[in-house]
Amino acid sequence: MDLSKRLQKVSEMVPMCHTVADIGTDHGFALISLLKKGKIKKGIASDNKAMPLEKARRNSEEEGQSEFMSFRLGSGFETLEPGEANGAILAGMGGILMVELLESAQAVVEKLDFLLLQPAQNPEILRKYLYQNHFEIMDEELVQEERRFYEYFLVRKSENTVDFYPSICDYSIGNILLEKKHPLLHVYIESKIQELAVISEKIHGTTENAKMKMERLNHKMRELRRVKDEYLC
Ligand SMILES: C[S@@+](CC[C@H](N)C(=O)[O-])C[C@H]1O[C@@H](n2cnc3c(N)ncnc32)[C@H](O)[C@@H]1O
Numbered sequence: 001m002d003l004s005k006r007l008q009k010v011s012e013m014v015p016m017c018h019t020v021a022d023i024g025t026d027h028g029f030a031l032i033s034l035l036k037k038g039k040i041k042k043g044i045a046s047d048n049k050a051m052p053l054e055k056a057r058r059n060s061e062e063e064g065q066s067e068f069m070s071f072r073l074g075s076g077f078e079t080l081e082p083g084e085a086n087g088a089i090l091a092g093m094g095g096i097l098m099v100e101l102l103e104s105a106q107a108v109v110e111k112l113d114f115l116l117l118q119p120a121q122n123p124e125i126l127r128k129y130l131y132q133n134h135f136e137i138m139d140e141e142l143v144q145e146e147r148r149f150y151e152y153f154l155v156r157k158s159e160n161t162v163d164f165y166p167s168i169c170d171y172s173i174g175n176i177l178l179e180k181k182h183p184l185l186h187v188y189i190e191s192k193i194q195e196l197a198v199i200s201e202k203i204h205g206t207t208e209n210a211k212m213k214m215e216r217l218n219h220k221m222r223e224l225r226r227v228k229d230e231y232l233c
Pocket of ligand 1: 023025046048049052092
């Protein structure tokens with residue numbers, strides 16, 4: 001089983017524990033890898049579609065791990081009882097969907113010791129939700145695989161008051177990534193600036209709306225440059 005760099009980081013960041021649920025498991029590789037490394041004893045593979053779940057079952061049989069896994073069909077956390085798993089993985093789905101799934105399953109989420117979240121898109125929307133909804137951010141990570149960047153959040157819902165995490169550039173930069181001066185952050189921020197520059201080239205016209213959009217983009221690009229120069233040089 002060849003694990004992508006993106007999934008290797010998921011498997012690396014999941015803390016050692018008894019049971020982990022992988023919501024949106026698809027191929028099941030994250031759990032299979034955790035079981036093979038001996039980091040977990042049981043994996044709950046969950047997906048809202050039958051075909052991916054079947055794929056996970058086949059892969060787990062091929063890798064000799066099926067007896068340590070259960071396979072559940074359903075959306076998000078609805079396949080889990082509160083307290084049944086120590087932690088959960090949500091990887092490879094969009095940040096907006098992740099927010100919806102977390103928000104609609106608070107009873108289950110509150111009982112988890114950790115959640116490892118790796119959004120495929122809109123990490124800033126997920127970050128804003130986590131920062132504003134009493135999640136303790138235990139770690140943040142960043143991986144580059146080919147031309148894409150992937151962000152990771154290791155979090156838990158806290159009953160206690162959690163640290164205040166300020167928004168950096170509209171939640172697009174992680175506080176922990178910045179604190180640890182993550183080695184990829186410089187090039188990640190530069191890629192965000194380039195993306196905004198491409199968008200700004202497509203804005204034409206002199207309407208108020210166009211001017212406002214341009215001003216917002218320019219402001220964000222200036223802020224990203226400031227963070228890059230001030231904190232990472
Ligand atoms: C792109 S795959 C990611 C697979 C794997 N987690 C990874 O990171 O490689 C997304 C998976 O999420 C599943 N999915 C989408 N919406 C879901 C939902 N509401 N609940 C559970 N699974 C969902 C899809 O069926 C698909 O198998």
